[in-house]
Amino acid sequence: MSSSDKADFFELGDKTSLICADAHTAEAVKATLRELGFKFHLAETSEMAIERLRYTNYDCIVVHENFAGSLLRSNSVLADLPNLGPILKKGEAEFEQLYRTFKDTLTTIGEK
Numbered sequence: 001m002s003s004s005d006k007a008d009f010f011e012l013g014d015k016t017s018l019i020c021a022d023a024h025t026a027e028a029v030k031a032t033l034r035e036l037g038f039k040f041h042l043a044e045t046s047e048m049a050i051e052r053l054r055y056t057n058y059d060c061i062v063v064h065e066n067f068a069g070s071l072l073r074s075n076s077v078l079a080d081l082p083n084l085g086p087i088l089k090k091g092e093a094e095f096e097q098l099y100r101t102f103k104d105t106l107t108t109i110g111e112k
Contacts, residue, residue, distance in 0.1 A: 014039050016056065020049045021064035021079065029062050032084045036092075060088060 010016050017033050017040040019026050026042060033040050038060060043049035046068040064079045
């Protein structure tokens with residue numbers, strides 16, 4: 001992991017993500033997220049992930065099933081890496097469809 005990965009700052013309007021995975025998996029996830037226009041933070045430990053979540057609202061969180069030594073059966077959030085791109089595209093499209101009117105209204109009244 002490079003030092004620039006740890007120090008990424010998000011700006012208003014950025015699509016943000018948190019990656020909780022080993023270095024090999026994180027590289028594949030970062031490539032997909034970059035293609036979809038996301039900026040990201042990395043968490044190497046559970047404590048780091050929790051700390052980041054306290055201060056940042058992420059649009060997307062990717063957690064590898066073995067993150068921080070957990071086992072597949074004990075991890076309730078699974079990373080389906082081969083299908084990550086389609087999963088994110090579908091989720092983002094559904095989110096935009098669901099909240100489009102709400103977001104447009106907020107923009108109209110100056111709340112964005």
